[in-house]
Amino acid sequence: MTRHWLGAALLSCVLAVPPSAVAEAQTLVLKGGSVYASPDATPISNAVIVTSAGLITAVGREGEVQIPSDAQVIDCTGKTIVAGFWNSHVHFAEGVWRNAGSAxxxxxxxxxxxxxxxxxxxxxxxxxSDGRDTLALRRRVNAGEVPGPDIHTAGNIFPRDGHPAYLPAEIKLPEASTPEEAAQLTRMYMGFGLDGLKLFTGSFKGTGKPVVNMDPAIAKAAVEVAHAAGKPAFAHPQNMAGVEAVIAAGVDIMAHTVAGEPPYSPEQLARFKQQGIALVPTLSLFAKLPVAPEIATRLVATTVAQVKAFSDNGGPVLFGTDVGFTNQYDTTLEYELMRRALSERQVLASLTTNPAKYFKSAKKGRIEKEFDADLVVLDGDPLADVTNLAKVAYTIRAGKLIYQKQ
Ligand SMILES: [Zn+2]
Incomplete structure (x- = not known):
């Protein structure tokens, strides 16, 4: 059977899983660690965090917070606790996710x-990704069968003849040739209850071949339908024409920097700010492209400069790696490269407060009473060394351990 990326074969019956299904009426306590309640907060040492039924119910110093007698207590002495991380660019496209509903x-x-x-x-x-698999996977994650993150998924639209060279030719991709087709596809995605839209405003057709860009009028028609449904629009720009299409179409989030392209112009930076556009850097993706080392170095330098200019201009940077398209799961390199453009606190914000604010998740991104009990326990202080963000001892979602270092 032909496989689709969130194409016409989506089944509506696998939708609408209440996220609250993941919460359990269990009390989990983190005791003895150092807590950064938010990226700009001073740390609370010897802290206690109490979580219950998926929420944070108390945060404070040891001795000031009552620990319920029936709680499961994790000793976090010597560790640092921050809010749960967002990765705003992943794919559930690898073979392991096939038939996720029944695997x-x-x-x-x-x-x-x-x-x-x-x-x-x-x-x-x-x-x-293939929406049938991703939505089935989300259902199983939220039912507690597969420990995992809160999954949001976006429907894709490609320009006509815009099948990227790096995706298998046999996968049928949804292309739009007219604004009407783009609007219709987006209406279908929104009707299925998808969380957002992703447009290829530029598609890579292979080295030495021209990028296929999406007509801004086509992109705009899709964005307007997504926005009318209250959903964000991402774009893969590929080149500066793709960035211009982002601006003209009212896209919300650039899913990548544009490697090998010149810096964003002052006019582009002004438009990003005016329109509230966010940026996902995916710097390590460019560092690991199969090109000569000196070319990779130059690509990284251009993208790091773009992230710095974007952030210095006041734009929200959202952490993202394109993992699942790349098999580079280790986040250490991404943190090292981001640190060339941002402070440690800004890198932490890109993982926590920035996406929570941008995607209007009012109960995520900080460690506060009544917030979702999404927490990461680190083996080292990430403000002392940014690569400590990759040294994870425990990951907790909605008060439930979803990862524990062995
Ligand atoms: Zn991607």
Whole structure:
């Protein structure tokens, strides 16, 4: 059977799983660690965090917070606790996710751990996959069968003849040739209850071949339908024409920087700010492209400069790696590269407060009473060394352990 990326074969019956299904009426306490309640907060040392029924019910210093007698207590002495991480660019596209609705839970759990939970991710945006598998996987995650993050998924639209060179030719991709087709596809995605839209405003057709860009009028028609449904629009720009289409169409989030392209112009930066556009850097993706080392170095330098200019301009940077398209699961390199453009606190914000604010998740991104009990316990202080963000001892989503270092 032809496989679709969130194409016409989506089944509506696998939708509408209440996220609250993941919460359990269990009390989990983290005791003895150092807590950064938010990226700009001073740390609380010897802290106690109490979680119950999926929420944080108390945060404070040891001795000031009552520990319920029936609680499961995790000793976090010497560790640092931050809010659960978001990865705003992932894919559930690898073969292991095929038939996720009926596959045994063990291999799904193992791969979810390798790819996401062992790196601290409690919320992710899937920006392209076979929707039948991803929605079935989300249902099993939310039912507690496969420990995993809160999954958001976006429907894709490609320009006509815009099948990217790096995706298998046999996969049928949804292309739009007219604004009407783009609007219709987006209406279908929104009707299925998908969480957002992703447009290829630029598609890579192979080295030496021209990028196929999406007509801004086509992109705009799709964005307007998504926005009318209250959903965000992402775009893969590929080149500066693709960035211009992002601006003209009112896209919300650039899913990548544009490697090898010049810096964003002052006019583009002004428009990003005016329109509230966010950026997902995916720097390590460019560092690991199969090109000569000196070319990779140059690509990374251009993208790091773009992230710095974007952030210095006041734009929200959202952490994202394109993992699941790449098999580079370890987040260490991404943190090292981001640190060239941002402070440690800004990198932490890109994982926590920035996406929570941008995607209007009012109960995520900080460690506060009544917030979702999404937490990451780290083996080192991430403000002392940004690569400590990759040294995860425990990942907790909705008060439930979804990863524990062995
Ligand atoms: Zn991607």
């Amino acid at each position: 045994p839970a063990a291999p799904l759990t193992e791969h979810m751990q390798a790819m996401l939970t062992r790196w601290g991710f409690t919320t992710v945006w899937d920006l392209g």
